[in-house]
Amino acid sequence: MTAVRLAWRNLGRNRRRSLITGAAIAFALFFAVILRSLQLGVYNHMVATVVGSMSGYVQVSDTAYWPSQNLDYALYEAPEWLDELRADRDVASAYPRLQGFSLVTMGEQSGVAQWIGISPEEAAAPLWQARLASGSWTDAPGSVWLGKRLAEQLRAGVGDTVVAMGQGFQGSMAGASWVVAGTLNMGNPELEKRSAVVGLADAQEFAGAYGMWSYVQVTPRRTELSHDPTVELGAKHPLEGARFLGWQTRMPELIQAIQADSSGGKVILFILYVVIGFGLLGTMIMLANERQREFAMQLAMGMRRGLLAGIVFVEVLILSMAGALVGALLGRVAVLVLDRFPLRLQGDVAAAMEQQGWEPILPPSLDASITLTHAGIIVLIALLAAAWPLRTVFKTNPVQR
Amino acid sequence: MKRFLLLGLIALLPLTTVMAQNPTDILAKAEKTAIGTSSYSELSMTAKRARYTRVLDIKSWTHTNKYALIVVTGPERDRGTRYLRADKQMYSFVPRTGKVVKLPQSMLMAGGFMGTDASMDNLLGQASLAKDFTHQYLGTETVNGLPCHKIKCTPKPGIPVAADAVIAWVHTGDKGWVRLSFQSTRNGELQRMDALEFGRMDGVQMPVKLQFSTQGGKQTTLMTVKAWKKQPQLNPAWFTPERLEQTQP
Numbered sequence: 001m002t003a004v005r006l007a008w009r010n011l012g013r014n015r016r017r018s019l020i021t022g023a024a025i026a027f028a029l030f031f032a033v034i035l036r037s038l039q040l041g042v043y044n045h046m047v048a049t050v051v052g053s054m055s056g057y058v059q060v061s062d063t064a065y066w067p068s069q070n071l072d073y074a075l076y077e078a079p080e081w082l083d084e085l086r087a088d089r090d091v092a093s094a095y096p097r098l099q100g101f102s103l104v105t106m107g108e109q110s111g112v113a114q115w116i117g118i119s120p121e122e123a124a125a126p127l128w129q130a131r132l133a134s135g136s137w138t139d140a141p142g143s144v145w146l147g148k149r150l151a152e153q154l155r156a157g158v159g160d161t162v163v164a165m166g167q168g169f170q171g172s173m174a175g176a177s178w179v180v181a182g183t184l185n186m187g188n189p190e191l192e193k194r195s196a197v198v199g200l201a202d203a204q205e206f207a208g209a210y211g212m213w214s215y216v217q218v219t220p221r222r223t224e225l226s227h228d229p230t231v232e233l234g235a236k237h238p239l240e241g242a243r244f245l246g247w248q249t250r251m252p253e254l255i256q257a258i259q260a261d262s263s264g265g266k267v268i269l270f271i272l273y274v275v276i277g278f279g280l281l282g283t284m285i286m287l288a289n290e291r292q293r294e295f296a297m298q299l300a301m302g303m304r305r306g307l308l309a310g311i312v313f314v315e316v317l318i319l320s321m322a323g324a325l326v327g328a329l330l331g332r333v334a335v336l337v338l339d340r341f342p343l344r345l346q347g348d349v350a351a352a353m354e355q356q357g358w359e360p361i362l363p364p365s366l367d368a369s370i371t372l373t374h375a376g377i378i379v380l381i382a383l384l385a386a387a388w389p390l391r392t393v394f395k396t397n398p399v400q401r
Numbered sequence: 402m403k404r405f406l407l408l409g410l411i412a413l414l415p416l417t418t419v420m421a422q423n424p425t426d427i428l429a430k431a432e433k434t435a436i437g438t439s440s441y442s443e444l445s446m447t448a449k450r451a452r453y454t455r456v457l458d459i460k461s462w463t464h465t466n467k468y469a470l471i472v473v474t475g476p477e478r479d480r481g482t483r484y485l486r487a488d489k490q491m492y493s494f495v496p497r498t499g500k501v502v503k504l505p506q507s508m509l510m511a512g513g514f515m516g517t518d519a520s521m522d523n524l525l526g527q528a529s530l531a532k533d534f535t536h537q538y539l540g541t542e543t544v545n546g547l548p549c550h551k552i553k554c555t556p557k558p559g560i561p562v563a564a565d566a567v568i569a570w571v572h573t574g575d576k577g578w579v580r581l582s583f584q585s586t587r588n589g590e591l592q593r594m595d596a597l598e599f600g601r602m603d604g605v606q607m608p609v610k611l612q613f614s615t616q617g618g619k620q621t622t623l624m625t626v627k628a629w630k631k632q633p634q635l636n637p638a639w640f641t642p643e644r645l646e647q648t649q650p
Contacts, residue, residue, distance in 0.1 A: 072452065105502045163498045171448055171455040171516015173479040175495030208478055 003307060007314035014290075018319060021283045025323025025378055026330065028276035032269055032374040033331030034364070038338070039265040041365035043225055043258045049187065049358050050254060051247040053127055056217030058230050059245050060085075065215060066245060071100040072170050074212035075242055082216065085237045090229055092221045095122035096213040098203040102166030102174055104146075104196055106154045113150055113196040115164065117203020122217075128197075134158055135182025141202055144178035147195035151183045158182060164196065169209035176206045187358070218244075224367040225258070273381060280385040284316070288392035300398035309393045313386060320382035324375040331371055338364040424538040424552040428569060429531035431577040434605050436529060439464040439635035443628040448517040449621055455516055459524075460650070462632065466526035468640040474650045479515065485645040486525040487637065494645050501642050506561060518613035518622040520592060522562070530569055530581075533560045544570040544580045545595060564591055575606060590617065602629035 011018045051057060059066075062073040077096070085094045098117040103110055122128060123137050133148050135158040144164075146156060156162055160180045168174030178198060186192045204210050220229045234244035248255045298308055342361040345353060350360035441462050448455040458475035473482040481496040491504040514521050528534070534554035542551045549570035556562045564583035571578050581594040592615050596608030609626040 072450070103502075103504070108503060110503070110505055163495075163500050163502050165493060165495050165498065165502060167513065167516055170450070170453045171457075172476070173473070173482045173495060173515055175482070175497045177498040177500060 003310045003314055007311045007318060010311065010315050011318060017283070017287060017290075021280070021287075022319050022323040022326070024276065024279050024283065025320050025382055026327035028272065029324055029327025029371075029374055029378045030330045030334070032272060032378070033328065033371050034334055034338075035269060035272070036265070036370045036374065037331075037335045037364040037367070038343075038362055039262065040225060040367065040370065041363045043262070044223065044365050045358070045361070045363050046258070047225065047247065047254065048223065051251065052219065052223065053187075054191070055247065055250065056215075057220055057223060057247055058218040058233060059215045059250065060218060060239060060242050061215035061245065062241060063243050066250060069099075069214075071098075071168070071207060071209065071214065074098065074169065074209050074214050075216075075239075077211045077213055078239055081237065081239050085216070085218070085233075088233070088236065090221050090233065092219045093122075093125065094216055094218045095119050095125075096200065096216045097122075098200060098207065098209055098212060098214045100166070100168075100174070100207055100214070102164045102196075102206075104150070104154065104162050104164045106156045106160060106162045109154045109156075111150055111153050111194070113147075113164070113194050115144075115196045115198055115203060115206070117198050117200040117206075119200045123197075123199070131184045131186065133183045133185045135180070138181050139199075140179075140181070141199065142176070142178050143181035143199065143202070145182045145184050145197040146180055147186050147192035148183045149189060149192040150194060150196065151180065153193070156180050164206065168207040169212065172208040174207045176202070178202070224365060224369075226367060226369055273377065276378070277381045277385065280382055281388060284385045284388045288389040291389075292392060292396055295393055295396045296398045299396060305394055309390050312389050312393055313383075316382055316386035316389070317379075320379045323382070324379050327378070328371045328375050332368075335364045335366065338362075339366060424536040424550070425531055427550050427571050428534075428536065428552065428554070431569075431571045432529060432531055434577070434607060436466045438605065439632045441628075441630045441632045442626060445625045445627055446517050446519065447623045447625075449623075457515055457517060461524065462635060462639075463526060464632075464635040464637065464640065466529055468635075468637055469525045470640055470644060470648060471524055472648055472650050473515070481650045482515070483645050483648060484521075484525060485640060485642065487640040491525070492642050492645050501646055513615075517624075518592065518615045518620050519624065520563075523594070523613065528556065528560050528562050530554050530567060533557055533562075534567065539568075541573065542570060545597065547576065547579050548573045549579050577606070577608065591615070593618070597623075600626075602626065603631050605629070605631070 060075075062075050065073040082094060082096065085091055096119055099115060101112060101114050104113045118128070120139065129137065132145075135145070144162060146154070146162070151157070154162060158180055161177050162180060163175070163177045165173070165175040184192070184195065184197065186195055198206070204212060218233065220233070222229070228246050228248060230244050230246035230249075295308060299305065342363045344350070345360040345362065353360040441460070444459050444461065446457045446459070448457070456476065457473065457479070459471055459473050461469060461471045463469045467486070467488045469484070469486045471484040473479045483494040485492040489506060491506065493502050493504055494500070495502075514524050522528070534556050537553040537555070539551040539553055542549055549572055552569045552571065554567040554569055556564070563585070565586045566584045568582040568584060569578055570580040576599050577596070579596050582590055583592045585591050592613060595612045595614070596610075597612055598608065598610035599606065600609035602609065607626070607629065611624045613622045613624065614620065
């Protein structure tokens with residue numbers, strides 16, 4: 001206890017030095033948190049755009065459904081199981097869908113489309129509501145919402161009738177005429193060219209897959225990259241003949257792209273830490289040199305080297321913890337501000353991103369584990385740098401000084 | 402001994418001339434009934450899949466290999482689905498939509514006629530192996546227990562076929578083709594057709610039981626010819642979208 005009190009007093013003895021050291025730690029952490037949060041945030045944004053709205057973070061489907069995504073491998077409806085899944089606190093939403101491919105024609109025009117049968121609850125969700133480019137969402141059976149570009153290709157407008165036909169469930173003939181109720185901005189030209197959204201019941205009727213789902217699209221409450229709830233959810237809510245697949249498994253190329261990019265970010269962080277680490281070491285060497293006389297004096301008066309070293313260690317510990325706390329708080333505030341007012345890209349880059357269906361913003365990740373990890377790293381670096389003054393304590397000769 | 406050998410060679414001579422006959426002629430002869438006769442037929446197809454078996458019954462009218470009308474009579478859900486091909490135009494009618502839909506020509510090349518392993522063009526009239534392909538004679542082989550000429554057919558430019566090559570095994574006698582293998586240079590064998598049984602329908606010799614296999618034989622569809630009649634009165638003008646709409650199953 002004496003050691004802590006002495007350490008605290010020592011910190012106050014040269015306030016400027018303590019402040020500089022603490023500030024260095026705080027700023028290092030502040031920048032590391034912002035850098036990493038932005039980088040991981042962009043990945044989250046990317047994943048949310050690519051999988052969040054369409055194929056889903058987690059899919060529950062027949063064990064044979066992936067990778068062919070064949071309509072024949074549909075699941076039997078399981079309403080009780082779905083209710084139970086939806087009641088899970090870790091699940092933000094769970095929507096059953098039925099989907100497949102068909103030819104969509106109007107007059108002489110035709111195109112191949114992926115039809116997606118979505119449940120009324122899903123259509124009512126803000127996501128689909130926001131996608132409407134024209135027309136409206138209605139409950140009327142036999143309605144279809146076409147991707148904007150598909151509608152252009154067919155020269156179909158709201159109120160027109162299109163005929164869809166193709167292969168249905170287990171080889172049967174799928175055919176229906178649907179009335180265009182609206183067109184959709186899917187945020188992705190490719191999807192806009194080949195998507196036709198219908199009600200789940202219409203889709204089941206169309207494909208002859210009565211009472212069947214292709215998969216259940218599950219969005220977990222927490223969607224950070226570091227958190228993959230697939231296995232956990234699968235264990236909690238087993239469904240016979242089905243399995244839970246995370247987007248990481250279904251789209252390995254996406255996770256690979258992220259990993260490749262992320263290692264670049266880690267290199268930059270490493271450089272930041274090396275710079276900060278040497279800065280801290282410099283401060284520590286300065287501290288050791290300035291206080292060598294003091295150490296010698298204390299040792300001469302009979303203070304044990306171990307206690308002295310302990311005091312110096314506690315000093316660095318307090319300093320780095322305080323610095324990390326300030327840095328973490330500043331970083332958190334900055335991240336929250338960035339989340340509220342995200343950085344928005346301008347010009348060509350923004351246009352290119354919008355073309356690919358991404359909102360041109362750089363939202364930060366709100367994952368608190370980023371702050372914790374990097375606070376840990378920076379405290380560790382500070383403690384490593386403290387090795388220098390500790391060494392000085394043990395090397396100082398009380399007689400010769 | 403020498404004289405005996407010589408005699409033997411002389412005796413074999415006419416046989417070799419038969420064997421070295423023009424592959425184009427062999428194919429033309431094999432296709433003669435299929436392309437040259439207008440007909441009405443009733444077919445039953447059984448597609449075997451890992452999880453289900455599907456039985457499809459159809460009626461079909463054909464004229465050469467460019468005109469065809471197909472009406473599905475079973476199963477119940479698909480009853481009344483119809484396809485029409487009139488040369489380069491293709492149409493379809495699905496009772497639930499109540500509309501005649503014009504199909505893009507690329508549909509002819511798309512595989513899988515109504516969940517079977519037969520392709521659209523297998524049923525709606527495929528390109529003539531004799532006329533639309535160039536040929537290379539590859540010798541004789543025994544296929545399904547029958548001695549056959551093996552002929553590699555490469556499509557002439559501009560012919561709408563999905564395969565890069567078709568290997569045809571044609572019976573050395575008068576049974577016609579025994580096996581057709583549709584090959585793609587990238588994906589290997591796309592589809593295989595085997596004539597399993599031959600019979601006589603309305604006085605014409607033809608395969609009455611056929612097997613279509615895809616995915617390297619993992620999926621097969623058996624097709625049985627239940628009835629076949631000559632229909633000499635059919636002509637191109639008969640195959641109209643109105644006919645498609647009106648013909649009941």
